[in-house]
């Protein structure tokens with residue numbers, strides 16, 4: 338009997354989009370981030386995508402010394418693959434964003450495959466009470482915010498990565514980002530299989546509709562053939578439905594409170610692990626199997 342397809346589950350534990358006043362489940366301190374990540378790994382996440390926050394007010398930070406304590410605790414308690422953000426927060430410079438990946442040389446780092454408007458302000462319709470002033474500003478300022486990752490920025494990050502043996506989770510928020518990735522593959526700066534994380538439902542990028550998924554898949558197949566591993570990230574309420582549709586089409590999946598605070602329509606998730614468990618039940622019901630961290634390393638060609 339043919340073995341079941343192994344699906345790589347990524348959990349994005351805290352991110353830099355949501356703010357502490359939006360959900361009590363959002364991990365902020367190093368211990369909270371570590372414990373949430375370990376729980377998510379125990380629930381089935383093979384890859385842990387990590388950002389850091391100021392422990393006092395929860396503001397996103399790329400200070401390597403804020404990453405160090407939770408990285409040590411996570412590595413002491415799981416063999417999950419560590420994926421460190423280079424996106425940081427859209428309000429940061431490229432130099433600032435690169436610091437933790439350069440310091441810790443992780444197996445994987447995220448890489449946004451282009452510049453874009455990054456519309457977070459629609460969340461102001463849903464969330465109105467904020468403990469810290471920066472939280473409202475963070476959303477308000479996104480009306481006039483461009484997340485910058487030029488071809489020069491991307492090439493710089495790719496070269497640093499290859500020097501450190503770090504491979505990338507290529508965040509593709511739109512079709513043009515797939516062409517940017519193809520450009521760098523043609524230039525020999527990206528060795529396959531490329532781990533393509535297609536992002537759906539962030540204002541400024543592609544929408545969260547089944548046709549958008551199909552178009553991303555069709556384009557990626559044409560550009561990369563089978564020299565890529567596809568993964569689905571649905572923002573907000575689209576997280577579980579799009580991950581389900583993607584997995585049925587052959588993709589890997591990403592969940593976590595960075596991308597969505599919800600577990601279902603109108604119900605907030607109590608933890609990252611709850612989202613991992615929910616998608617695991619669905620994947621196993623689809624007769625698929627969860628990839629272990631070492632299987633994910635093998636599939637993605639990671640340094641281990």
Ligand SMILES: C[C@H](N)CC(=O)CC(=O)O
Nearest residue numbers: 422423424425447448508
């Ligand atoms: C939509 C996600 N925030 C994509 C992301 O995780 C970016 C990064 O950290 O580099």
Ligand SMILES: [Zn+2]
Nearest residue numbers: 352422424447
């Ligand atoms: Zn991220």
